[in-house]
Amino acid sequence: MSSKTNILFSTDREVQNLKAQSKRFTVKDKSNNGLFIEVKESGIKSWHYRYTLNGKQERLVIGRYPDISLKEARQIRDESASMVAKGLSPKKEKDDKKVGKSNTVLFKDYGERYLNEVVRKDRKNPYNMILCLNNDIYPFIGDLPLNQITVDKVREVIWRKKDQGYDSAANQVRGLLKRMLDYAVTLGMVQFNPVLSISARHVCKPKPRDRFLTDIEIKIFYTAVFSSRIYKARKYGLLLSLLTLVRKSELLNAKWEHIDFDSRIWLIPETKGDGKTGHSREMLVFMSDQVILILKQLKIIAGNEPYVFVGRKKGTQISHNAFNTAQKNVLSLTALPPFTIHDLRRTASTHLHEQGFNSDVIEACLNHTIKGVRGVYNKASYKDQRTEMLQKWSDYIYKTLDDAYLAWL
Missing domain, CATH: 3.30.160.390 (Integrase, DNA-binding domain)
Known part of the structure; x- marks a missing residue:
C-alpha cells in the first residue's frame, strides 16, 4: 500500500x-x-x-x-x-468486543444493532419483529451477555411459547433468534449459532392453510359484522379486505395520498416482501364502484388525517391488531369455524377461480409473482381484466350479502 x-x-x-x-x-x-x-x-x-x-x-x-x-x-x-x-x-x-469477550455486549444491545444494520434496511416497518423481541425474547435473555446465549437459554425461550400452545409463534421466535445469531457469527461476535442445535421441525410442523369462506359463511359473517357494535371504520376495513384482495398490512398502511378517485386507482407503493427474494413490489388496486363508496365514507371519518384508518394519535394509523380484534369479536357472535383475515384473500381467490376468471389475472390482483418460465416472460398488468373482474366480484359479494344488510353503508 x-x-x-x-x-x-x-x-x-x-x-x-x-x-x-x-x-x-x-x-x-x-x-x-x-x-x-x-x-x-x-x-x-x-x-x-x-x-x-x-x-x-x-x-x-x-x-x-x-x-x-x-x-x-x-x-x-x-x-x-x-x-x-x-x-x-x-x-x-x-x-475483544467483536468476539463477545466484553461483558458489556448485552444481547438486547446487540439486538438494536441487528435491527439498525439488517432489518431496517430491508423492512420499512419491522413492527412484528420488535414486538417479538420485546415480549418473547428480551425479558428472558436481553440482559445476558451475547457470549452467554447458550443452547439451553435459546431452548427455554422457544419452549416457553410451545408450552403455552403456540407452536407457530415458537417457530417465529426460533427463526428470529437464528437470523440474529447468524449475523453475530458473521460479525465474529460469537463463534457458533446455538439455534442450529434446535431443529425447526421439532418446534413446529407447518400445516398448509386451506380455510376459505363459502357463500353462506360470507353472509353469516358479514351479517354479524353489520349488526355488531365494533367501530364503523373497522367494519369497512373487514369488507374492503374481501373486496380488494389486499393484505391486512396494506390496509393498515393505506394513505389518502395514494388513492385517486378520478382514475379509480389505489396505489400501494410498498407491499409485503416476496417470500423468496424479500423484495417488496408496488401494487395497484383497480377500485370498484362499491370500494369507492366505502373509501369516501372512510374519508369522512378520517377528515384531514393522512391514513385511511386513523389511529389514536394524530398522524398515525390504527394498531397492528385492530382488525384482528374486530374480526375475532365478530366471529365470537357466530358459530362459524375459526378463520383469519388473511383467509379472506384465499376466499376471494377460490371463488374467482370457481367463477372461471383467468388465474394470472387473479394472481395479479393478489400481487403474487407467476412462477417458472412463464413468470420470467409474462409481464402483463391485466389492467382491463382486473378492473372488470374486481367490479364483478364486488357485485357478486353485494348480491350474496343482500342489500338489506348493506343499508348502513
Missing part, C-alpha cells in the same frame, strides 16, 4: 476530493498524529489510526467515510490516543 507522504488533508472537502487510483493509498491528517484515510481502487475510503504500543506498531480500523465523518474520526482517534497513553491497546479492545 502506498502512502501519499507529500499530501495531507485538514478539511472534509479535501477528504471528499480524494480520488481512487490504480493502487490503494493512504493520506495523513495534518492536524492529528496517526490518523490516516485509506482510498481503495474501488473508491471506498476508510479511517485508520496508527500508533506504537510497547515498541510495536498497531493499526485500528475506525470505519468508512462518509459513514464516519472527519470530526467523528478525529474524536475516536483522540479517545484511542488516550488509551495508548495509559498502556491500553484500542485494537485489542475492539477485537
Whole structure:
C-alpha cells in the first residue's frame, strides 16, 4: 500500500476530493498524529489510526467515510490516543468486543444493532419483529451477555411459547433468534449459532392453510359484522379486505395520498416482501364502484388525517391488531369455524377461480409473482381484466350479502 507522504488533508472537502487510483493509498491528517484515510481502487475510503504500543506498531480500523465523518474520526482517534497513553491497546479492545469477550455486549444491545444494520434496511416497518423481541425474547435473555446465549437459554425461550400452545409463534421466535445469531457469527461476535442445535421441525410442523369462506359463511359473517357494535371504520376495513384482495398490512398502511378517485386507482407503493427474494413490489388496486363508496365514507371519518384508518394519535394509523380484534369479536357472535383475515384473500381467490376468471389475472390482483418460465416472460398488468373482474366480484359479494344488510353503508 502506498502512502501519499507529500499530501495531507485538514478539511472534509479535501477528504471528499480524494480520488481512487490504480493502487490503494493512504493520506495523513495534518492536524492529528496517526490518523490516516485509506482510498481503495474501488473508491471506498476508510479511517485508520496508527500508533506504537510497547515498541510495536498497531493499526485500528475506525470505519468508512462518509459513514464516519472527519470530526467523528478525529474524536475516536483522540479517545484511542488516550488509551495508548495509559498502556491500553484500542485494537485489542475492539477485537475483544467483536468476539463477545466484553461483558458489556448485552444481547438486547446487540439486538438494536441487528435491527439498525439488517432489518431496517430491508423492512420499512419491522413492527412484528420488535414486538417479538420485546415480549418473547428480551425479558428472558436481553440482559445476558451475547457470549452467554447458550443452547439451553435459546431452548427455554422457544419452549416457553410451545408450552403455552403456540407452536407457530415458537417457530417465529426460533427463526428470529437464528437470523440474529447468524449475523453475530458473521460479525465474529460469537463463534457458533446455538439455534442450529434446535431443529425447526421439532418446534413446529407447518400445516398448509386451506380455510376459505363459502357463500353462506360470507353472509353469516358479514351479517354479524353489520349488526355488531365494533367501530364503523373497522367494519369497512373487514369488507374492503374481501373486496380488494389486499393484505391486512396494506390496509393498515393505506394513505389518502395514494388513492385517486378520478382514475379509480389505489396505489400501494410498498407491499409485503416476496417470500423468496424479500423484495417488496408496488401494487395497484383497480377500485370498484362499491370500494369507492366505502373509501369516501372512510374519508369522512378520517377528515384531514393522512391514513385511511386513523389511529389514536394524530398522524398515525390504527394498531397492528385492530382488525384482528374486530374480526375475532365478530366471529365470537357466530358459530362459524375459526378463520383469519388473511383467509379472506384465499376466499376471494377460490371463488374467482370457481367463477372461471383467468388465474394470472387473479394472481395479479393478489400481487403474487407467476412462477417458472412463464413468470420470467409474462409481464402483463391485466389492467382491463382486473378492473372488470374486481367490479364483478364486488357485485357478486353485494348480491350474496343482500342489500338489506348493506343499508348502513
